[in-house]
Amino acid sequence: MDTRTSSAQRILQGFVRSVVPVLLALIVSALIMLAIGASPTEFFAGVWKYGVTGDNWQRSLVLMAPLVIVAVGLIVAFRGQLWNLGYNGQYLLGAVVASGLGPVLFGVMPAALATLIVFVVAVLAGAVWSLVPAILKARYGTNEIITSLVMSFIAVGVVNLLIKGVFKDPATTTPQTVVIPDDQLLPYIPGTEIHIGFVIAIVLAVVAQFVLSRTSFGLRVDIFGASPKAARHVGLNSTWMVILLFALSSGLIAFAGSIDILGQFSYQRADWDPRYGDAVMPLVFLARFRPIASLPFVAFYAVLATGGTLAAQQAGVNVDFLLVIVGLILLFMTITEYIGERRRLGQSYLPAGLRRTVTSLVRPSRPGRVSAFAPLAAPVDPADPADPGPTDPAATERTRA
Amino acid sequence: MSDLLSTAFVTVFVATVIAQALPLMLASVGETIGEQAGVLNLGLEGVMLIGAYVAFVTTLTTGNFWFGMLAGAVGGVVANLAMLVLNVWLGLNQIVIGLAVTLIGEGITSVLYLQNYTKSPASLGSQPSMPIPGLSEIPVVGQAVFSQSGIFWVVILITLGLAFAMARTNWGLSTRSAGQKPSSLDAAGGSVMRTRSIAVVLNGALAGMGGAYLALLTTSTFSPMLTNGLGFIAIVITMLSRGRILIVMITSLVYGLAVAIGPALQVSGVSVPADIIKMLPFLIVIVMLIVFARSSVVPPALGAAYSRGAR
Numbered sequence: 001m002d003t004r005t006s007s008a009q010r011i012l013q014g015f016v017r018s019v020v021p022v023l024l025a026l027i028v029s030a031l032i033m034l035a036i037g038a039s040p041t042e043f044f045a046g047v048w049k050y051g052v053t054g055d056n057w058q059r060s061l062v063l064m065a066p067l068v069i070v071a072v073g074l075i076v077a078f079r080g081q082l083w084n085l086g087y088n089g090q091y092l093l094g095a096v097v098a099s100g101l102g103p104v105l106f107g108v109m110p111a112a113l114a115t116l117i118v119f120v121v122a123v124l125a126g127a128v129w130s131l132v133p134a135i136l137k138a139r140y141g142t143n144e145i146i147t148s149l150v151m152s153f154i155a156v157g158v159v160n161l162l163i164k165g166v167f168k169d170p171a172t173t174t175p176q177t178v179v180i181p182d183d184q185l186l187p188y189i190p191g192t193e194i195h196i197g198f199v200i201a202i203v204l205a206v207v208a209q210f211v212l213s214r215t216s217f218g219l220r221v222d223i224f225g226a227s228p229k230a231a232r233h234v235g236l237n238s239t240w241m242v243i244l245l246f247a248l249s250s251g252l253i254a255f256a257g258s259i260d261i262l263g264q265f266s267y268q269r270a271d272w273d274p275r276y277g278d279a280v281m282p283l284v285f286l287a288r289f290r291p292i293a294s295l296p297f298v299a300f301y302a303v304l305a306t307g308g309t310l311a312a313q314q315a316g317v318n319v320d321f322l323l324v325i326v327g328l329i330l331l332f333m334t335i336t337e338y339i340g341e342r343r344r345l346g347q348s349y350l351p352a353g354l355r356r357t358v359t360s361l362v363r364p365s366r367p368g369r370v371s372a373f374a375p376l377a378a379p380v381d382p383a384d385p386a387d388p389g390p391t392d393p394a395a396t397e398r399t400r401a
Numbered sequence: 402m403s404d405l406l407s408t409a410f411v412t413v414f415v416a417t418v419i420a421q422a423l424p425l426m427l428a429s430v431g432e433t434i435g436e437q438a439g440v441l442n443l444g445l446e447g448v449m450l451i452g453a454y455v456a457f458v459t460t461l462t463t464g465n466f467w468f469g470m471l472a473g474a475v476g477g478v479v480a481n482l483a484m485l486v487l488n489v490w491l492g493l494n495q496i497v498i499g500l501a502v503t504l505i506g507e508g509i510t511s512v513l514y515l516q517n518y519t520k521s522p523a524s525l526g527s528q529p530s531m532p533i534p535g536l537s538e539i540p541v542v543g544q545a546v547f548s549q550s551g552i553f554w555v556v557i558l559i560t561l562g563l564a565f566a567m568a569r570t571n572w573g574l575s576t577r578s579a580g581q582k583p584s585s586l587d588a589a590g591g592s593v594m595r596t597r598s599i600a601v602v603l604n605g606a607l608a609g610m611g612g613a614y615l616a617l618l619t620t621s622t623f624s625p626m627l628t629n630g631l632g633f634i635a636i637v638i639t640m641l642s643r644g645r646i647l648i649v650m651i652t653s654l655v656y657g658l659a660v661a662i663g664p665a666l667q668v669s670g671v672s673v674p675a676d677i678i679k680m681l682p683f684l685i686v687i688v689m690l691i692v693f694a695r696s697s698v699v700p701p702a703l704g705a706a707y708s709r710g711a712r
Binding site: 037149158164281282323328337 | 443447483487491493494496497498500501502503504505506507508509511512513515516625630633634636637640674676677679680683684686687690691699
């Protein structure tokens, strides 16, 4: 990190680097809408109208609750350089625990106790589901991106089977779970229609920020993320670190699913998959893996998604257009990062500890076989003095020409 | 159970296996070439969808399946340009770019399809078949394998050609060295940039054709999220096959078998929930990953952008 710039400058530059990709993505998506004959002005006006004005801001905050928890879950794993991409399945597992187990438990015990049990079981379900990718990664170095994704697809199938099978409400013809009565759902924050899951999410983000940046555990995660080999030298057990971080990440994401059912939806339909993780993932990169910094980005996306559903219809595009916007944010993020790094503007989107590329530290033990912690695409930061050698790809191009 | 062995039934079964395996095979072969050169393309899902959509629209307007396949390949290459420019040339994070391509591919094809074709859902009709004289007279195999469309044969030829080229030519050697140890390729006078660029273009073309095959010949139509994770399965198959294209072909056929078993069971009176049929390939893949965990090998330089002189 460049120590010559003041911290105020750094924050400003970090802000610019985080906001520019979002703005560029919105501009390009407006152009795409024009190209396919939809109205971008109507879309963005609609987003504002249905996402913020009147009481709609409350709906956006309700959507924020699961999104923030998913963000925290992703940050925990990403900080340790574990790319948990099984979030869709993990979220649905947590949700189905709440919608399937919830109605049974609420019938036999006080709501508070039942809620607690649902949360615990949901977190456990998510954590257990992550064991397969975690153990494969820890023992054999199998790429966790692929294994977690495959496990996610399996989870989606299992959840659908559960909803069509044991958890199905016999009173309805469409496959869905029993509706949990309103008085047993999470209570509202007084004076609003926002359930307390929102408060829980914000508290979780603050706690996670504290743990990750101010405790020895957070330091260990960062060391592990920067270099598993270095972590081993200072006495950290890599196997347990992988399993623990995966379980925490997956458990949190499952918790988001259960809180969403108990706070907002009250039942679950088969084949329902909101895919929150896809949207949140670029946001946590923009927030540089800091839970509190992710809050404004998540809030922005919550408004976009809440208003966007109706606005898209009015503007003449399908809701899936939101995926395009998210994808564009990701692309522009990497491009901004590239330009920013060349001009040494502020900081990289990876925290300082993670930026130092692992590639230079960890080498595969044998040729042809990948080491247990082969890094995937850790970007090299030319501004970092610890990185040896010229790493500016443009320099390579110049020598070639 | 006697239905299960009737000639007509077995013919349909074998044809289904092939129809399901071929799109995956194309995508996996493309991904193998990319990964061997050191580029992990997580955008495969999006690239396949874009290829499928472009092929669908082309064939729908021109009525020609060959144009559709070609358009699918071109669409795949265009979709892979993001990976080419941002990762291979500028050295940016492959995971982020790959996921961006997947999301944009899913979103844009779904939006465009729903905007243009929901009012009149379009089917492309049956594939043009090209029976091989003589061989197509053989019972079962003749109908199921030797009466496929010409596209099937071209795909098989391309795949076998690439298998040969990867294993036996200088080009294949350069491509593999770009993934194994890019610095030695550089030192030997080859260009890592050019080698990887060619690999990424081929990757896009093959994945696009995979999507096109899925839309044109396997399903005869397009629908949003048509691939349903096939791109990710292709990446797993690539990892398990350790870069050998012939094994990719065999593993793809195993996948086709897994998918074809579901409908076959239903025909024979055993009812299997659709969710299990959808899940089956992923279950098989995860079991394979667990059983063969030690042997899933990726090239050492996979995922690392190459910059000359950096250690």
